[in-house]
Amino acid sequence: MILQDLHVHSTWSDGKNTPEEIAREACARGVRRLGFSDHVYAPYDTDCCMKSGAAAAYRREIAGLKEQYRGRMDILCGVEQDLFSPEPTEGYDYVIGAVHYLRIGEKYRTVDWKKEILLDAAALLGNDIYAAAEHYYEDMARVGDIPGCSVTAHFDMFRKLNRDGSHVDPGHPRYRAAWQKAADRLLACGLPFEINTGAISRGCQDDPYPDGEIIGYLAARGARFLLSSDSHRKETILYDFARQERMARQKSLILLEEYP
């Protein structure tokens, strides 16, 4: 497989390194294709995303790097589009469709930042964590509606803060029904799914998104997958890809080399 990573964050959003630092590191490690995918501007959470109106300058900087590395490494300019962001998705090489929030009335609550925030979302939904899961997967099912969406990001990120199993039982019938409904909808759209190692590199989980049970469900229904690191610092580009490639081979997964 071509050595590539297409889900990488830089200082344009919440990454720690500049695109230049990331490109230098990637090229030194033999990466053949590098895709930037900074978080699109989202007015409801300005800490993690691009600044308002910064998209054109972001694309210009990546286009400059693309020229600089021509012949050595292909550089793509993507974007990670949160479902609720009103920002346009035109002008990018690809669009990663993602859900990071539970939108409850006018309130936005992150699913992946702090457990108390997630539990607060559950409190807003009648103190029912499975209602929160259902809410999350209903929104996840809609990422295919994002214009130009190329791939489903971190499908089951809802479980990120659940390593100790204290708030969600992944075998609970309501949890399983919720993700299966979303999976069926996204499969019908034909969107590929990331095998995203971002929670492994952060020490939050031992396995990628989606987990083994979901990967099995998707694969049995013809899903296509792409490896992604969801890196927020240059050291984690390609994180755990060798192990995930072995897993993919063992399970005979369809691994794509580029976005369709």
Ligand SMILES: [Zn+2]
């Ligand atoms: Zn994300």
Ligand SMILES: [Zn+2]
């Ligand atoms: Zn990301």
